[in-house]
Amino acid sequence: MLAEIITIGDEILIGQVVDTNSAWMGQKLNDIGISVKQITSISDKREAILTALNEACSHANIILITGGLGPTKDDITKHTLCEFFGASLVMNDDALNNVKEIFKRFNRPLIEVNVRQAEVPDNCQVIQNKNGTAPGMWFEYNDKIIVSMPGVPFEMVGMMEGYVLPELQKRFNIDTIFHKTIITAGLGESFLAKEIEDIEDGLPEHIKLAYLPKLGQVRLRLSAIGTNKEHVEKEVESASGLIINRIKKYVVATEDITLQEAILNHLKVNNQTLTTAESCTGGYIAHLITSIPGSSNAYVGGAVTYSNQLKQQMIGVKAETLQAFGAVSEQTVTEMALGALATYHTDFAIACSGIAGPDGGTSDKPVGTIWIAVASKDKVIAKKFLFGNKRLQNIERTATSSFYMLWKLMNNIATEEML
Amino acid sequence: MLAEIITIGDEILIGQVVDTNSAWMGQKLNDIGISVKQITSISDKREAILTALNEACSHANIILITGGLGPTKDDITKHTLCEFFGASLVMNDDALNNVKEIFKRFNRPLIEVNVRQAEVPDNCQVIQNKNGTAPGMWFEYNDKIIVSMPGVPFEMVGMMEGYVLPELQKRFNIDTIFHKTIITAGLGESFLAKEIEDIEDGLPEHIKLAYLPKLGQVRLRLSAIGTNKEHVEKEVESASGLIINRIKKYVVATEDITLQEAILNHLKVNNQTLTTAESCTGGYIAHLITSIPGSSNAYVGGAVTYSNQLKQQMIGVKAETLQAFGAVSEQTVTEMALGALATYHTDFAIACSGIAGPDGGTSDKPVGTIWIAVASKDKVIAKKFLFGNKRLQNIERTATSSFYMLWKLMNNIATEEML
Numbered sequence: 001m002l003a004e005i006i007t008i009g010d011e012i013l014i015g016q017v018v019d020t021n022s023a024w025m026g027q028k029l030n031d032i033g034i035s036v037k038q039i040t041s042i043s044d045k046r047e048a049i050l051t052a053l054n055e056a057c058s059h060a061n062i063i064l065i066t067g068g069l070g071p072t073k074d075d076i077t078k079h080t081l082c083e084f085f086g087a088s089l090v091m092n093d094d095a096l097n098n099v100k101e102i103f104k105r106f107n108r109p110l111i112e113v114n115v116r117q118a119e120v121p122d123n124c125q126v127i128q129n130k131n132g133t134a135p136g137m138w139f140e141y142n143d144k145i146i147v148s149m150p151g152v153p154f155e156m157v158g159m160m161e162g163y164v165l166p167e168l169q170k171r172f173n174i175d176t177i178f179h180k181t182i183i184t185a186g187l188g189e190s191f192l193a194k195e196i197e198d199i200e201d202g203l204p205e206h207i208k209l210a211y212l213p214k215l216g217q218v219r220l221r222l223s224a225i226g227t228n229k230e231h232v233e234k235e236v237e238s239a240s241g242l243i244i245n246r247i248k249k250y251v252v253a254t255e256d257i258t259l260q261e262a263i264l265n266h267l268k269v270n271n272q273t274l275t276t277a278e279s280c281t282g283g284y285i286a287h288l289i290t291s292i293p294g295s296s297n298a299y300v301g302g303a304v305t306y307s308n309q310l311k312q313q314m315i316g317v318k319a320e321t322l323q324a325f326g327a328v329s330e331q332t333v334t335e336m337a338l339g340a341l342a343t344y345h346t347d348f349a350i351a352c353s354g355i356a357g358p359d360g361g362t363s364d365k366p367v368g369t370i371w372i373a374v375a376s377k378d379k380v381i382a383k384k385f386l387f388g389n390k391r392l393q394n395i396e397r398t399a400t401s402s403f404y405m406l407w408k409l410m411n412n413i414a415t416e417e418m419l
Numbered sequence: 420m421l422a423e424i425i426t427i428g429d430e431i432l433i434g435q436v437v438d439t440n441s442a443w444m445g446q447k448l449n450d451i452g453i454s455v456k457q458i459t460s461i462s463d464k465r466e467a468i469l470t471a472l473n474e475a476c477s478h479a480n481i482i483l484i485t486g487g488l489g490p491t492k493d494d495i496t497k498h499t500l501c502e503f504f505g506a507s508l509v510m511n512d513d514a515l516n517n518v519k520e521i522f523k524r525f526n527r528p529l530i531e532v533n534v535r536q537a538e539v540p541d542n543c544q545v546i547q548n549k550n551g552t553a554p555g556m557w558f559e560y561n562d563k564i565i566v567s568m569p570g571v572p573f574e575m576v577g578m579m580e581g582y583v584l585p586e587l588q589k590r591f592n593i594d595t596i597f598h599k600t601i602i603t604a605g606l607g608e609s610f611l612a613k614e615i616e617d618i619e620d621g622l623p624e625h626i627k628l629a630y631l632p633k634l635g636q637v638r639l640r641l642s643a644i645g646t647n648k649e650h651v652e653k654e655v656e657s658a659s660g661l662i663i664n665r666i667k668k669y670v671v672a673t674e675d676i677t678l679q680e681a682i683l684n685h686l687k688v689n690n691q692t693l694t695t696a697e698s699c700t701g702g703y704i705a706h707l708i709t710s711i712p713g714s715s716n717a718y719v720g721g722a723v724t725y726s727n728q729l730k731q732q733m734i735g736v737k738a739e740t741l742q743a744f745g746a747v748s749e750q751t752v753t754e755m756a757l758g759a760l761a762t763y764h765t766d767f768a769i770a771c772s773g774i775a776g777p778d779g780g781t782s783d784k785p786v787g788t789i790w791i792a793v794a795s796k797d798k799v800i801a802k803k804f805l806f807g808n809k810r811l812q813n814i815e816r817t818a819t820s821s822f823y824m825l826w827k828l829m830n831n832i833a834t835e836e837m838l
Binding site: 010011012013014015016017018019020022023024025026027028030035036037038039040041042043048051052055059070071072108111113114152154179181188189190191193194208210211212213219221223256276278279281282283284285286287289290291293294295296299300301302303304305306307309310313314343344357358359388390391392393395 | 429430431432433434435436437438439441442443444445446447449454455456457458459460461462467470471474478489490491527530532533571573598600607608609610612613627629630631632638640642675695697698700701702703704705706708709710712713714715718719720721722723724725726728729732733762763776777778807809810811812814
């Protein structure tokens with residue numbers, strides 16, 4: 001069963017917002033065995049919507065549309081849907097009650113444009129919106145299912161989880177898709193491919209292996225499609241077993257988790273704790289850790305020591321060290337890691353200090369110069385990195401590298417190996 | 420001039436990665452006056468690539484493709500491009516030298532699959548890749564320009580900035596597109612629309628107004644297209660002037676910046692400083708602030724006080740307060756804000772504590788219960804929020820709400836107003 005996702009909105013095309021709806025929908029559809037064949041983002045213009053609908057009908061059986069249902073004048077999706085289906089707009093009582101209730105709850109007067117949000121094409125089935133005013137619409141048209149939902153992520157999510165996904169599952173007797181991901185670190189894509197070339201060549205036609213490289217890590221994803229769920233899973237597990245066995249020293253995890261999740265799992269199993277002392281990443285490392293449910297079991301918190309003053313006050317970096325070597329130095333970052341470890345009484349600490357940019361570089365220490373230190377009770381390892389001149393990329397790379405250094409420290413893998 | 424972006428990769432369709440390349444490319448193309456008509460994400464399968472190329476040729480004059488150029492077997496873009504153009508693969512010497520140099524620099528042996536990365540269709544002009552091994556390819560075909568680039572973001576960015584954008588600018592005599600964004604907070608989309616209905620109705624045909632709502636904020640974007648740059652800018656500025664004047668008490672900024680940027684600007688102008696004490700957001704607020712270049716002028720750093728122990732140790736929350744009211748309470752979050760302000764000697768502080776979920780809720784304090792406090796030297800304001808049960812959404816909303824509360828505190832706007 002093939003689906004196409006259409007996201008409507010000029011803000012996506014001009015790059016003002018990143019389309020995260022599609023990724024979420026792709027994942028959920030995949031989980032229930034529906035393959036997404038294409039994701040299409042278009043302008044909220046009549047012709048663009050009509051073209052995309054016609055093309056989508058030639059690609060897929062299920063078409064999920066998000067966006068273009070707001071109350072304001074830039075939203076013309078509903079009128080265009082009427083034109084496409086040869087339908088007319090009618091007022092839907094349930095949708096109108098929903099709009100009224102929401103306005104009542106927030107104690108706002110109901111105005112004409114909001115009332116019109118409850119109008120829907122007369123050939124659709126309404127999907128109630130529990131999180132907003134625009135109703136969703138389910139159409140059946142020439143053997144296709146076409147669903148239109150609001151673009152606000154949590155409104156779309158509410159409709160997908162509450163109605164669309166269960167309904168699609170009920171309707172279709174779908175092939176099973178099974179994915180298995182192996183996270184590796186320390187070996188490049190092409191070297192990994194060479195190591196497991198014979199295994200890959202021996203895979204049956206319906207099992208596919210993909211390499212997804214990302215900053216020092218490569219995710220290997222095995223995907224298989226078939227009618228018998230158990231059989232498909234077994235085949236994939238057996239293939240992944242061969243791969244894992246071949247490249248075991250590069251395997252960080254055998255499920256689709258991040259490096260920081262692998263670290264937290266390791267900490268929990270060993271009943272250990274972690275803290276952070278961040279300068280150039282300014283809280284991003286802490287954020288990546290605390291984004292994970294249950295992280296509070298191992299992560300106690302940490303310091304964002306942006307100013308030199310706070311480096312001294314919070315985690316005891318010596319004024320002389322800062323004076324003699326500067327904030328971006330092996331000495332400072334080592335004192336930060338050891339200081340955080342001692343001050344916050346944990347088993348492990350991550351510290352970093354660098355010049356994230358775009359300004360602040362010197363000939364000595366250009367933008368992108370980053371020092372990272374990781375410390376355990378017995379050991380501290382510091383390493384210098386030279387990244388580029390993009391601030392957000394430097395922050396991202398510093399975080400990833402720091403997790404990688406900690407992961408190696410925890411697993412007693414020498415620093416020289418695997419970078 | 421119209422462009423279409425095609426991103427290739429199963430990982431996008433199954434939602435394993437979010438397509439951020441397209442947003443970046445859309446923004447940059449727009450900046451030089453090229454409108455993106457459609458963004459299409461497809462599988463790395465021959466048929467999907469051929470269909471997308473054919474459809475794109477019917478929509479647009481410029482087609483930019485990313486992805487599908489890795490050395491491993493899941494990448495078949497180059498062969499499909501050869502088929503589409505009726506071309507053959509040939510070895511490109513410059514590209515091969517680039518591959519060799521990269522492998523030499525990283526001291527890695529060169530293997531067959533990497534050598535093959537230097538092969539390109541014989542009808543293309545090669546775009547050198549300064550950040551990786553896969554060359555970019557520029558094709559001219561039936562009055563269309565088709566460019567294929569790697570999917571790794573910084574490799575694509577390098578080629579776009581170094582070659583593709585300047586080349587497109589040189590080639591075309593393009594209409595000017597001008598955008599102006601007004602950030603508002605405190606009034607919903609439909610109410611804003613009603614306030615400025617007559618202004619919107621009076622806009623000339625070629626000026627478009629879009630409403631982009633996001634968690635308590637609405638961005639208004641005026642876009643105009645025309646041949647005379649100065650004239651277009653003047654028209655948009657005049658329309659935006661009318662709008663700003665009408666809704667001034669809801670205007671946070673008159674450029675496309677975030678609330679946190681507006682806050683930092685305000686702090687810098689007034690020579691003031693800020694700190695943070697985060698529990699449930701775990702560093703995310705600090706990260707959003709420090710993502711902004713130059714934030715170190717106003718932001719000194721702060722505490723991620725995930726554990727109760729660190730709430731006491733770092734910012735002096737009293738054990739009795741935690742005991743009597745719990746970590747998620749008005750009393751605790753107020754002590755956090757005042758404690759951070761006093762400990763780190765700043766003019767303003769943000770503090771938050773809540774139950775981000777998915778676990779940890781009680782009947783009293785369900786998941787999504789969040790307390791936020793903002794403090795200045797004369798005033799502290801605490802407010803309780805009840806968000807949903809999604810961890811990342813709760814973190815995001817807490818951060819946005821805290822910036823909004825701080826922004827109001829800084830601007831002496833009463834808390835009751837505008838939420």
